[in-house]
Amino acid sequence: MKSLKARRILSDVIIYVILGVMTIIWLAPILWLVLQSFAGEGVAARAKWVPSTWTWNNYSALFSNFTGYYDPTVTYHGYDGLFFTWFMNTLIVAVCTTIISTIFVLGTAYALSRFRFSSRGLFMKINLIIGMFPGFLGLIIMYWVMSEIFHLQGSYWALVIIYSAGAGGGYYISKGFFDTISKSIDEAAMIDGATRSQIFWQIILPLAKPIVIYTVLCSFMAPWGEYITSSYIIGLNNVKNWTVAIGLYKFITDINLVNSYYTQFAAGSVIVAIPVVTLFFCLQKYYVSGVTGGAVKG
């Protein structure tokens, strides 16, 4: 008996050690990034775990020369003063996309979960097939459509349209969650005279709070950190319309920029990450129950 207990304690200890090591591995890069953002020695800090000199300048430099708006008559030194514009662009895109695509996703999921109509199977099959094509294969056409038909070439509003238009296709997790809500609730409400629309807005959505918040979070995070579509649609010339992802990527990969902008990249990354991480930790409970509740059903 004693040996059994000893074995259990031993296995617990091993697990604690493994989890501890993993915690260090998982947090180290993030911590390192934060430290880098305070480094005073520029790109040389990359070779050190802890920077040797400390400064706030990386943050203030991001907002230096900032006039509140982009003035095309001013000749900018590099990308100074643009970060705030990018940040606001990203915020606008992310918020608009979140509102539209949340409604799209939840509506589609509810309709597919609760209604049995003739083209339902076809829709789900087509959606499955679309999912197997690389998403940005359509970008070539999208770019043309956005510039020639919508006259939104290089505008971040094109991103809002592209991100949210196809959002309805990502209904899987929400539908899985709606499926777990008993249908007898709907039936009871219908007997009491509620319409399907009332049932959706006043009964199902409050019951599905975790998945609503999960969808909002995902819809917000996707455009927030999205690079491929935004860089292709906005293009490298329309600097003032960039999102943070394009700007920060440019900071770190452009050989001419990386030396002077490396630490600003770190500072910018921290600023970009803060809103999402905050949001995430406030709503973590719902996110976790949304994923675990809905994902199981695929």
Add this chain to the structure above:
Amino acid sequence: LSEAEKFQVKYDKYRNKVTMRIADLEQALKNAKHKLNEVNKTYANFVEIQSKRNSDKYGKFNIYYKTIAEFDKQLLFYNHVEEFLKIHKDANGGADKANEANRLKARELKEIFDKKNEATEEKFAGIRAKRTDLEGQIAQMKSDYNAKVENIRASGASDMDAQLVEAKNELVANSTRLVNALNDLPSKKMVKALYKEEKNESKHAFNRDRKYLKTNYTEETYAKQQVIDHMMLEYKFEYSDARYFTEILLNEMGDLAIEQAKLKVNQIENEKKEYELKHSDKFVGKPKSFREQIKSLFDEKFHITILALPVLGIVLMTILPLIFSILIAFTNYSKGHIPPTQIFNWVGLENFINVFNPAEGSMYSFLPEALGSTLLWTLIWAVCATFTNYILGIVVALMINKQSIKLKKLWRTVFVMTIAIPQFISLLTIYNLLKPSGVIDQLWLQMTGNRLGFATNGNVTGTKLIIILVNIWIGIPYTILSTTGILLNIPKDLYESSTVDGAGTFKQFTKITMPYILFVTGPYLLTQFVGNINNFNVIYFLTGGEPKLVGSALNVGQTDLLITFLYKLITDGSNPQYGIASTLGILIFAICAFFSIVMYNKTGSIKEEDTFQ
């Protein structure tokens, strides 16, 4: 008589005339109405009237009423089969009698017809005689007058003029009465028409009545006729329907007719109910008003409202661009062929040939080799990334969820942290760590004396290994979150009984936990696999496909996946290869579809969608 009195007389006369006319017309209207009612009652049963009325009122919706009327008719028939059979039986042996009776009746009918004809002849002969009589009188009067005038002229009397005037006045006074009487008679034309009509009518009536007085009944036809008559008289069947049902009754139903009819009644009632239920929302007596239709869009048709925009978005912004992109694979859309200044055209399978079997020495000759290595690496990557994440994620989730482990929330939060940070930030940070002159590179140099050589030609295999390791860092948290719920749901008694049987932790993991999770997360695994084939972020931000593949004309690298390869082809500003890119896109789709179909057939939980509810 004074003028006023004259007027009064005239007025009274006129009023009487009008009043009488009105009374006549009212009577005629009453008769017509009565007649119409009779016609309706006689020739259409209630369902048909309803159906007719509705069909007039609601046009296309009458299909519903027609169908219902059809059901009712059948029910009416099958409900009274016993009665019809009885009549059929009773009629047996009555054929001769009926023939005889009909013969008599026919004779009677003929007599009546002849009499009627005679009466008509008489009537019209009278009218004609009256006319000729009047005409004769007038002619007589005229000739008398002429003779009188001759006489007076011949006599040469002194009051000849006065006599002539008197004679004329006399003629006018007499003849006016006659002419008026003549005018009151119907005209010759009218008399002819009336005569013809009356004759025809009586002839038709006779023929019609005569037709039903058959005298050539056999026993069989007589009995049948009796049943038909009964159906038509008692149950208002149309003649054609009555005949049809009689055929069924006598020829198809046979000896067990009554039992069959009972079954049939049940069956038809069910069918009718089903039909009514099925169309209850569409045909509740009448089509929906505009307002009701709008209302239904928020109730039983709410899915249409709520799906309209998302589906439109998917069709316009996902499906259509995708279709056009696929079509691009069959064109030469690329540098030098970009509208509007240049023209591009269909080239058939040229792009596919360029990808799989290009001409020696062309700019595409490197493609098959590049594609081969990229494809191989893509598959290795997808398998490794999916399964390392999956298995390690489950192991970590099991560790966190172990009962004796404390601080569960803290551990989970650590992993959620990596989900919260946008991937491009975390990946670029790790890239900075690994990059030559990055911290980890320095550490490696101190430990082994060599540089790490991440994303350089010196260490391709190492680079690939690192990418998979970094992907574990990125991907495990998602697996942990997704499988936690499943792990909590594994029936506990499985573990208890296996512990009693002496199974260890490892054995429990391989024999209980894994099979259960594999079954439930089959679809998740599939999505992950397809997602990893298309995993753009990890490769693009970590290595950007580097190191470059030696000898490739296009900018393809050794760690490029098909998807990043494709991206490079379309974003290469100086030489975009849209056609080749689309060809690669189709290839990626084919691979994903292949694995999906294979996995779909292996896992049960996708198919049994409704069993979860």
